[in-house]
Amino acid sequence: MAISFDKAFGMHQQALLVRDRRAQVLSENIANADTPGYKAKDLDFQHALANAQSRQSRPMSRTQEGHFPISTQVRQEVKFRNPDQPDTGDGNSVDMHRERNAMMQNSIEYQTSLQFLNSRISGLKKAIVGTGQ
Template identity: 60%
Template sequence: MAISFDKAFGIHQHALTARSSRAEVLASNLANADTPGYKAKDMDFQAALNQAQNNQGFSLSRTNQQHFAVEIAPPGMVQFRVPNQPDTGDGNTVDVQTERNNYMENALQYQASLEFLNGKISGLLKAIKGESM
């Protein structure tokens, strides 16, 4: 009997993908905090999770097997954030404290999904070995 990892892992495997993509967007905001004219962005997590579950991402074709596979979020998933503070004169809308808070919250949720997956994997290993839970 084959094990269906999609059923065994549930939504957590897809949440990791969406959280990872959001972390990249938030890190980009932090990296560009001093870039004039940079507009802060964020991701619709629910849309990213649905995309990850349906595996509807865009991927670039590789011309060589040694190239990295790159996935690009569908248009509309990453959006500009409405600024919480008035313009400082350089057109940058990044609020560093907000970005740090969002990044840490996202990191904690990523860690929680990892812990859930770890528990699922431990349960599968016990089942495969025939151990009692």
């Protein structure tokens, strides 16, 4: 009987990829907090995860060698964020408090998905190897 990792891990494998990309976007915002004209961006997590799950349910394959390879990575839904504060005069829309809060929340959610995957892998390992050795 074959093990389906897609069924075993559910959406958490895609969630990790999306959360990792969101951490990169938020880090870029923090790094550019003092860059004049920089516009804060964020990733639409729900939309990106829905796209990843829909691609998972209907796998695609290349039918001819000449076709472009199909990307298995999560398509990122990065968008500019509407600023909560008025313009400071330099055109930068990064709010450090908001970025830190978003980074912390994203980190907690990333860790939660990672712990879930670790427990699933541990359960699969016990099922394969057995507990009585």
